[in-house]
Amino acid sequence: MLDTTELALYRRLAHEQSVSRAPSLLAAVVRGGEVVWSGARGRVGDQRPDDNTQYRLGSITKTMIATAVMRLRDEGKLDLTDPLERHLPGTAFGSVTVAQLLSHTSGLTSESPGQWWERAPGADWAALVASLEKGATKLRPGFKFHYSNVGYGVLGELVARHRERPWFDVVRDEILTPLGMNRTTPHPEGAHAEGFAVHPFADVLLPEKWPDAGAMAPAGQLWSTITDLGRWTSFLGGHTGDVLSADTVDEMRTMNTVDDTEVWSTGFGLGLMVVRYQGRHLAGHTGSMPGFLAATLVDPRSGTGALCLANSTGGVGITQLCLDLLTTADDLEPALPDEWFPSTVDPELLALTGLWHWGPSPYFLRVQGDGLISLNPAVGAGRASRFRPEGPDTWIGLDGYYAGETLTVGRDADGTANHLNLATFIFSRTPYDPAAPIPGGLDEAGWR
Known part of the structure; x- marks a missing residue:
């Protein structure tokens, strides 16, 4: 030193x-x-x-x-x-x-x-x-x-x-x-x-x-x-x-x-x-x-x-x-952060990134350089967790509220991811997306 x-x-x-x-x-x-x-x-x-x-x-x-x-x-x-x-x-x-x-x-x-x-x-x-x-x-x-x-x-x-x-x-x-x-x-x-x-x-x-x-x-x-x-x-x-x-x-x-x-x-x-x-x-x-x-x-x-x-x-x-x-x-002598380098990401995994919603609340799904994904509220701390891969379209929570819980990716007939099921909570691309299996169903009149 x-x-x-x-x-x-x-x-x-x-x-x-x-x-x-x-x-x-x-x-x-x-x-x-x-x-x-x-x-x-x-x-x-x-x-x-x-x-x-x-x-x-x-x-x-x-x-x-x-x-x-x-x-x-x-x-x-x-x-x-x-x-x-x-x-x-x-x-x-x-x-x-x-x-x-x-x-x-x-x-x-x-x-x-x-x-x-x-x-x-x-x-x-x-x-x-x-x-x-x-x-x-x-x-x-x-x-x-x-x-x-x-x-x-x-x-x-x-x-x-x-x-x-x-x-x-x-x-x-x-x-x-x-x-x-x-x-x-x-x-x-x-x-x-x-x-x-x-x-x-x-x-x-x-x-x-x-x-x-x-x-x-x-x-x-x-x-x-x-x-x-x-x-x-x-x-x-x-x-x-x-x-x-x-x-x-x-x-x-x-x-x-x-x-x-x-x-x-x-x-x-x-x-x-x-x-x-x-x-x-x-x-x-x-x-x-x-x-x-x-x-x-x-x-x-x-x-x-x-x-x-x-x-x-x-x-x-x-x-x-x-x-x-x-x-x-x-x-x-503060330790320097690890140097960042770009990494290779599977295209199917890359397609999962971005904005998801739990009810009306927006979340961001990100791919981390260590092979993990994170799901974080777009605003504030909230229920943020990291997940490691467990199998095809299956992830296990590592920390936070969802530690130990299972996240699975739901897909439609053509294989496009249309929802995430996290310990029974359904995350959809848009708030209460009708294409996602929202528990209890949706009001037929929709947003008004």
Whole structure:
């Protein structure tokens, strides 16, 4: 990035490390699928950490578990509305659905019973299930957002059962390796930071412990680097490679529930946090484990993301730092829009474009360069949606009021399109066109 931009980013990082007394703090900005700036402050041992120094990710691990679950869904091995019992029989909470577990609306207890799982050696799956026989569900499933680490321990086991191997092997082989994330591991390997608690009233440190979390490991076990987390942030922003389709990642980023219900600023999609900030809708996740803090956020519209890693139990404004780096990058160096090029359009599809009417209300149908069509009110926002092709003269809504609904093209005897049927709403070329099958028919006297 420009020298002036890099100075502004580095100054924000330096300020946070100094004021928050972080033993070390790393950050990066991604754009266009790659890290375009990174910086570090503090020390790991007697050296400055670099982009390949491992830090613990904490709950960012959940985003990778969610991705593994969505791969199973896309392969047809499960449905998000399936009850857990269909895939993991024998639990006391088998009625909760896969989607509820992904979006933290299952009502499951936030933490596993017994000792604090983040600082105690983890139990195996059988012991975890046994500990949850009573009182596991704290709220009615689907009632409201209730963050559950336990839910992701459960999802990790679901992934392992379907693939018939440990959850991390699945994540490594299906997600990390294809994305080139070779320094993301369940335990530190090579250069890594030690985790510390910083004394609240003195500049001294206490080393933190990080035992293996056992069956709870899918909730926060992984370690990673700026380089690898930069690739993951780019993945969440839409550079998905062959791991997931762009549509599925967009589905994961779509808000299912809100955390703060008054004027929401944070919500959850399917495994991803959704943050509303200064008119932006960002996606990603934060992470916290004893001795470590982490965050990754990306703006899918601008393609800019930011990520931060610290080896401190608390006190670092990791999320706000991410937000500030992201907005600084876009304010000082706005991303250029994609260059426009003309494209080839099927003549039959081109014939569908232009003015249509729902009753007396005019709409424009347009062909987009990405193979989609859009149907938008001619005036105002209204019920605007995009559609992807499903078959001959059949389209499926992707967003807005008509998300998931079917649009079919009706034709007369000579094959000319004379109406659109969108979820039973009939759109005609002219208002209430007599040639279109208007529900209820038309007054024989017509317009007067």
